[in-house]
Amino acid sequence: EDQVTQSPEALRLQEGESSSLNCSYTVSGLRGLFWYRQDPGKGPEFLFTLYSAGEEKEKERLKATLTKKESFLHITAPKPEDSATYLCAVQGAGNMLTFGGGTRLMVKP
Amino acid sequence: DVKVTQSSRYLVKRTGEKVFLECVQDMDHENMFWYRQDPGLGLRLIYFSYDVKMKEKGDIPEGYSVSREKKERFSLILESASTNQTSMYLCASSPRLAATDTQYFGPGTRLTVL
Numbered sequence: 001e002d003q004v005t006q007s008p009e010a011l012r013l014q015e016g017e018s019s020s021l022n023c024s025y026t027v028s029g030l031r032g033l034f035w036y037r038q039d040p041g042k043g044p045e046f047l048f049t050l051y052s053a054g055e056e057k058e059k060e061r062l063k064a065t066l067t068k069k070e071s072f073l074h075i076t077a078p079k080p081e082d083s084a085t086y087l088c089a090v091q092g093a094g095n096m097l098t099f100g101g102g103t104r105l106m107v108k109p
Numbered sequence: 110d111v112k113v114t115q116s117s118r119y120l121v122k123r124t125g126e127k128v129f130l131e132c133v134q135d136m137d138h139e140n141m142f143w144y145r146q147d148p149g150l151g152l153r154l155i156y157f158s159y160d161v162k163m164k165e166k167g168d169i170p171e172g173y174s175v176s177r178e179k180k181e182r183f184s185l186i187l188e189s190a191s192t193n194q195t196s197m198y199l200c201a202s203s204p205r206l207a208a209t210d211t212q213y214f215g216p217g218t219r220l221t222v223l
Binding site for chain 2: 042043087097100
């Protein structure tokens with residue numbers, strides 16, 4: 001059974017204070033690892049797909065990296081508008097997505 | 110841009126009512142999904158469909174049914190709503206199943222069953 005664990009559950013940062021969110025996974029035959037951003041009361045918004053260990057992708061202040069056991073979402077110099085819940089999901093051989101519980105990020109000005 | 114829309118943002122129903130949640134996507138995607146999201150439990154797959162009139166059970170199908178009569182539309186039906194079905198319901202679509210395809214989500218429907 002595929003499993004995804006995200007840590008920490010919640011993270012408070014000051015504006016400009018860089019940090020990383022972790023997504024640890026076990027999956028049979030990783031086909032892709034996905035990062036989403038979710039604002040309160042809204043649906044998840046797609047950020048990145050990573051396919052293989054060593055791959056990195058960037059978008060504005062966000063950078064996602066992937067190893068064989070985990071993925072990191074690095075946030076550089078965050079702003080208050082980066083406050084959201086960040087979800088990680090894996091797609092294994094079974095094709096369906098398995099989601100982690102999310103990390104709730106709060107960035108204070 | 111991919112667009113997935115859901116018929117209602119907020120819905121309040123009474124126990125025993127039949128509830129329809131509608132989802133429409135405009136990108137000609139093959140696959141559509143219904144999830145529910147609850148605090149502490151994350152997103153859980155209820156049903157998915159990989160083609161018109163085709164459906165497959167997800168992890169928690171009990172108490173739900175689905176309908177896909179047209180490619181762009183996927184409906185979730187609660188035959189007799191119960192209070193434990195109070196939740197955020199999310200619809201998603203993706204181009205193909207047998208590939209690494211991103212799922213794109215709608216805005217969600219917050220359902221409260223009284």
